[in-house]
Amino acid sequence: MRTALSKILPGTKGIIVSHHSQGAIRQRLLDLGLIPEMEVEFIRYAPMGDPIEIRVGLSNVVIRKTEADTVTVDVKN
Amino acid sequence: MMQRKKILLAGQQNAGKSTIFNMLTGARQHVANYPGVTVDKKTGYFSNHNGAYQLVDLPGTYSLTSFSLEERVARKALREENADVVVNVMDAANISRSLHLTLQLLELELPVAIVLNMMDVAKKEGIEIDTLKLAETLNVPAVECIGRLGKGIEEISQAIDLVKPSHYTISYPMLEDAISLLVNQLEMLPIENMPALRWLALRLLENDQETLEWAKSSLTAQMMIEIGELIAEQQNEVKQEISQDINDYIVAQRQFAVTQLLAQCVAFSQQDPSKRTFTDKLDHVVLNKFAAPFFLIATVFVIYQSSIVYGYELTNYWWPYLAALREVIASLLPDAGFLYDPYVRSLGLWIVDSANTLLNYIPIFLILFALIAILEDSGYMARIAFISDKVLHKFGLHGQSTLPMILAGVFAGGCAVPGVMATKGIPDNRARLATILTIPYMNCLAKIPLYTLLLSIFFVEDKSLMTFYISTISIISALLVAKLLTKTVLRKTETAPFVMELPRYNVPTIRSVITRSLERTWLYIRKVGTIVIAVSTVIFALLQFPGVPQEQQQVFQKSAEQAVNKFDKAISKTSYAGAFDESSLPDLVNFYTDYKRAKLNAKGAAASKKVGATFKARNSEFYTVIVPPKGNKDAKTVSRALRKLTSERKKIRREMKETRLEASLLGSFGRSLEPITQYAGFDWKINVALFSSFAARESSVATLGVLFQQDEDSNQKLEQRMSDSSELAGHGEIAAVALILFFILYPPCLATVMIIKVQTGEYKWMLLSIFLPTFIGFTVATMVYSLGTHFNLAGIELMSLAYFSALTLLLLLGYKDWIKRKMLPDEIPIKNIR
Numbered sequence: 001m002r003t004a005l006s007k008i009l010p011g012t013k014g015i016i017v018s019h020h021s022q023g024a025i026r027q028r029l030l031d032l033g034l035i036p037e038m039e040v041e042f043i044r045y046a047p048m049g050d051p052i053e054i055r056v057g058l059s060n061v062v063i064r065k066t067e068a069d070t071v072t073v074d075v076k077n
Numbered sequence: 078m079m080q081r082k083k084i085l086l087a088g089q090q091n092a093g094k095s096t097i098f099n100m101l102t103g104a105r106q107h108v109a110n111y112p113g114v115t116v117d118k119k120t121g122y123f124s125n126h127n128g129a130y131q132l133v134d135l136p137g138t139y140s141l142t143s144f145s146l147e148e149r150v151a152r153k154a155l156r157e158e159n160a161d162v163v164v165n166v167m168d169a170a171n172i173s174r175s176l177h178l179t180l181q182l183l184e185l186e187l188p189v190a191i192v193l194n195m196m197d198v199a200k201k202e203g204i205e206i207d208t209l210k211l212a213e214t215l216n217v218p219a220v221e222c223i224g225r226l227g228k229g230i231e232e233i234s235q236a237i238d239l240v241k242p243s244h245y246t247i248s249y250p251m252l253e254d255a256i257s258l259l260v261n262q263l264e265m266l267p268i269e270n271m272p273a274l275r276w277l278a279l280r281l282l283e284n285d286q287e288t289l290e291w292a293k294s295s296l297t298a299q300m301m302i303e304i305g306e307l308i309a310e311q312q313n314e315v316k317q318e319i320s321q322d323i324n325d326y327i328v329a330q331r332q333f334a335v336t337q338l339l340a341q342c343v344a345f346s347q348q349d350p351s352k353r354t355f356t357d358k359l360d361h362v363v364l365n366k367f368a369a370p371f372f373l374i375a376t377v378f379v380i381y382q383s384s385i386v387y388g389y390e391l392t393n394y395w396w397p398y399l400a401a402l403r404e405v406i407a408s409l410l411p412d413a414g415f416l417y418d419p420y421v422r423s424l425g426l427w428i429v430d431s432a433n434t435l436l437n438y439i440p441i442f443l444i445l446f447a448l449i450a451i452l453e454d455s456g457y458m459a460r461i462a463f464i465s466d467k468v469l470h471k472f473g474l475h476g477q478s479t480l481p482m483i484l485a486g487v488f489a490g491g492c493a494v495p496g497v498m499a500t501k502g503i504p505d506n507r508a509r510l511a512t513i514l515t516i517p518y519m520n521c522l523a524k525i526p527l528y529t530l531l532l533s534i535f536f537v538e539d540k541s542l543m544t545f546y547i548s549t550i551s552i553i554s555a556l557l558v559a560k561l562l563t564k565t566v567l568r569k570t571e572t573a574p575f576v577m578e579l580p581r582y583n584v585p586t587i588r589s590v591i592t593r594s595l596e597r598t599w600l601y602i603r604k605v606g607t608i609v610i611a612v613s614t615v616i617f618a619l620l621q622f623p624g625v626p627q628e629q630q631q632v633f634q635k636s637a638e639q640a641v642n643k644f645d646k647a648i649s650k651t652s653y654a655g656a657f658d659e660s661s662l663p664d665l666v667n668f669y670t671d672y673k674r675a676k677l678n679a680k681g682a683a684a685s686k687k688v689g690a691t692f693k694a695r696n697s698e699f700y701t702v703i704v705p706p707k708g709n710k711d712a713k714t715v716s717r718a719l720r721k722l723t724s725e726r727k728k729i730r731r732e733m734k735e736t737r738l739e740a741s742l743l744g745s746f747g748r749s750l751e752p753i754t755q756y757a758g759f760d761w762k763i764n765v766a767l768f769s770s771f772a773a774r775e776s777s778v779a780t781l782g783v784l785f786q787q788d789e790d791s792n793q794k795l796e797q798r799m800s801d802s803s804e805l806a807g808h809g810e811i812a813a814v815a816l817i818l819f820f821i822l823y824p825p826c827l828a829t830v831m832i833i834k835v836q837t838g839e840y841k842w843m844l845l846s847i848f849l850p851t852f853i854g855f856t857v858a859t860m861v862y863s864l865g866t867h868f869n870l871a872g873i874e875l876m877s878l879a880y881f882s883a884l885t886l887l888l889l890l891g892y893k894d895w896i897k898r899k900m901l902p903d904e905i906p907i908k909n910i911r
Contacts, residue, residue, distance in 0.1 A: 024144040025576075027144045028144070028145075028574055029574075029576060030328055031139030031177070032576055033174050035329075035332050037332075044364060046364070047364065047366045047369040048467040050466070050467040051463060051466055051467070053364075053579065057171070057173055057174060058170060058202060058204075059171055059174070059578055060360075060579040061577070062578070062579055063577075064575045064576075067576060
């Protein structure tokens, strides 16, 4: 099932499909390892609901929901 | 002359680049700016048996695109600095990601050496790197290292001399045709110092902004058009073959190359999926929805207790040294006259006193900065940013504004100078400016003396409540003003996404914590040494000149003569009659005041005795008079008369001081503002104190002391004199509230203002940081004072009112969206329209 990264639940894993962002945002996401075909795991929401913490590769990355909206992932069932 | 080889240090953030830089260069480094931008350029020097080297630390970057300021600066430096060697520091535990930068560096065809840092962490994560194979495949020297333990530094030094251009390339099958065509064309261009052509071709194909700008500035219009056409043509051809953006294709190919390298050179041992690392486990507790606020508050509390409370205790041991220093300087300066002191003396003491009040905070800052360094190094600081981003972002700030705000004293107290400097790390320009402009609202430690003073006069019973209000209203106002700025002045500034890595938890090294604490404290001392002293001098002049008016001078002179006559008369019947003349009497008086002050500063019986012995040795005749031995009636009489004379002199001097102040430039300025400031409850004395505190917050109390005629050994403390004074008596409490609120919102001290100019690079922000708070502060003070007097409220009621209005406004703005949604009528479904 394909959905935005911001919409998957804590504990789920997914494969990155595509980016819908441009310019600086896109580059930053790529830089931190959110490259298509990489696996990501949604770890948790921040205590107040935003930003979110995800695990990609061997590092934990924090992004705001608005940025996570721009990343499409394929969720394993 | 030995030629120094130039080395550029490149690497991602959190890879340990700075540690390695420091390990190599030690103290031989300095910081400047890259030309035209507010990005630090750290340069250092070291040598080994092979030669001498200059090491330049590039900004930490994940990539070499042109999207962020740091990347553009790094790229420019790599292209233009003509480095002999580029040392790429890589986080071995994140080797996959680190290789992206490495490959981009190699594509620039620069001579590279790679350093695999944090090898111990990599091993723990089950990552086995075949460093030799990696070096071979990439065709570069490779060194393993554990920077923070100092391991491998020697080897880095050696590897530098083995560097040569590598012939490793990434292939882009779909672009190779386009690349060769472009390269041919580029070869013929008459530009000096061209970067690697293949790299250039790739950047042009992906429409890299910075490269296009560079091309435009290096080529004639004609050449630009020709190249432009070729680029566009090739882009179209390529787009027909591949479905992706050219940029994405390049990234994907790079990723492919990285994957291949990893397959050949790195083994990832199977990690037990159920075994979680220490970091994961700790985060599970610390970032838990319900536990997180608890940990956060506990952390803030610990910082507060240790640095402010405990630190204050320490200042009791530290202050005597500062007081002793003052005495040494006082004795070196020309002696005090009877009524008038030489300017050198009064200026000298004024400067020492101003500096001492600030220097007194050093123990507090050492502890505070050490604790903050622990927060940063351990990795918890990033978690704090994670937790607080939502709230901060709502008001135009950024999760990474947290560190600057903590440094400036959001709950615990701090200093705005290191706070503003720490805003460097905020990637979002708009949030960074908003943070810089609201940092001055934090609880600057130097504001505390004034709060303490006012609280002890007017709010003795409600002290703790008022203290709570004062400490927390700073964050409320900061958020409100940040929101205001974001909606108005900063609306057009660029923003950036909040994408941050949560580093692993680390045990901070003592060495790093102490170094950082000393660094930041030294910055604070430097501020004292330079700006405060300079401005103190100016304020001194403004408070001195034009001096006591002529007619007054004569009056005071006459009083002085009368006092002296009284003294002479009192001792005329003793054996000391006529012993003291015009020159020796002032000496005696000075001797007496010095003695009294020394006794006051001496702690404990032993020290007190020592004072006696010292003064006896200095001048035994004088000593006999001020501490008359038993039975010596004459000496006793003189002693009594001397005491009277000294207190008369003090009284006259005080009156002179007040007259001088009133007639002074600053005094006149304060008076001239009175018609306006009276609406906020500020009389001319308050105005003068506020203006002088612009130099350094602490001066406010000192100036108030002078204005309300305080001196060291008067029986009445400043608090008493202020509350007795007629000016404040009328609407004392209300005026105090207005004053407190104004002081919270007051513009930053001069040192901070200068740092703001340095950090933002523009005068307009510096000026805004002065005028906006003044305007807001004064408006609030006036409103509060008027409301208070109109409704005849008690001080504490007024403060509570102000506090809760601000809080309500804050909550309204914060939940604005939620409220809007609730207020809209329920949606009416639209029926299908045929």
